[in-house]
Amino acid sequence: MSTEHDGGKPSVKARRILLKISGESFCPPHERGISMNSVNHLAAQIVKVAKLGVQIAVVMGGGNILRGAQFKATNGAGSIQEATAHYMGMLATVINGLALQDAIEALSQPTRLMSAIQMDAVSEPYLRRRAQRHLEKGRVVILAGGTGSPFVTTDTAAAQRALELDCDVILKATKVRGVYSEDPEKNPNATFFPHLNFNDVIGRQLRVMDSEAFAKCAEHNMPIMVFNFREDDNLERAVCGENVGTIIDSNP
Numbered sequence: 176m177s178t179e180h181d182g183g184k185p186s187v188k189a190r191r192i193l194l195k196i197s198g199e200s201f202c203p204p205h206e207r208g209i210s211m212n213s214v215n216h217l218a219a220q221i222v223k224v225a226k227l228g229v230q231i232a233v234v235m236g237g238g239n240i241l242r243g244a245q246f247k248a249t250n251g252a253g254s255i256q257e258a259t260a261h262y263m264g265m266l267a268t269v270i271n272g273l274a275l276q277d278a279i280e281a282l283s284q285p286t287r288l289m290s291a292i293q294m295d296a297v298s299e300p301y302l303r304r305r306a307q308r309h310l311e312k313g314r315v316v317i318l319a320g321g322t323g324s325p326f327v328t329t330d331t332a333a334a335q336r337a338l339e340l341d342c343d344v345i346l347k348a349t350k351v352r353g354v355y356s357e358d359p360e361k362n363p364n365a366t367f368f369p370h371l372n373f374n375d376v377i378g379r380q381l382r383v384m385d386s387e388a389f390a391k392c393a394e395h396n397m398p399i400m401v402f403n404f405r406e407d408d409n410l411e412r413a414v415c416g417e418n419v420g421t422i423i424d425s426n427p
């Protein structure tokens with residue numbers, strides 16, 4: 176893949192994307208909670224791409240606040256049940272979604288926040304056809320509440336929504352360049368893969384997304400690009416067809 180620029184104006188390849196942002200993008204590295212500096216950085220990247228005419232659905236995680244699995248070991252009397260903790264994690268994504276919505280709208284870009292867990296005071300309920308209409312009208316659609324069901328992560332929500340909203344690609348924003356043979360933060364000699372086939376990922380047992388989400392993408396041939404979102408302009412380059420990280424698809 177290569178980027179095509181036409182007289183300085185990027186030539187856009189993607190029509191509709193699903194951007195998956197993990198909760199850790201909502202705060203500086205190794206911190207928790209929400210930092211509006213981080214959120215404003217996310218918003219600026221998103222708005223730049225929205226202004227190019229790309230339709231954007233965003234699924235964000237909640238790991239900067241809470242992940243359900245962290246309560247697994249403490250299950251028992253007097254502690255939070257795991258299912259409850261997963262619902263708390265889903266609510267964390269709504270908190271992130273509200274912050275992202277304000278940051279994007281501060282840049283004069285219309286948005287809609289839709290939640291899989293109904294929360295009428297702050298969001299619209301997620302309805303597929305309504306989400307499609309918002310996308311067609313150029314609104315950035317922020318999809319909160321994950322899938323609305325416990326025991327999965329927002330990767331599954333990203334795969335599910337990308338498929339039902341007929342997105343061209345899932346752009347999975349991470350803190351590293353893409354997919355490596357091992358965790359590059361633990362092994363600096365890990366091999367980086369610019370392209371992988373769905374079967375390569377399964378065969379090599381590489382971790383791209385949670386397994387349920389990945390299986391869904393593989394089964395329905397939904398391409399995934401894993402890329403570093405902290406680097407400015409990566410999102411713009413990705414929607415212009417440049418491989419800024421690792422592409423995973425059905426090509427050999």
Ligand code: UDP
Nearest residue numbers: 198236237238242243261264321322325329
């Ligand atoms: N979650 C859930 N169902 C969903 C999506 C999320 O139960 O459909 C819960 C789950 O506990 C998860 C937490 O919400 O750990 C936060 O999401 P995630 O771990 O995906 O956040 P990220 O790691 O991307 O920040």
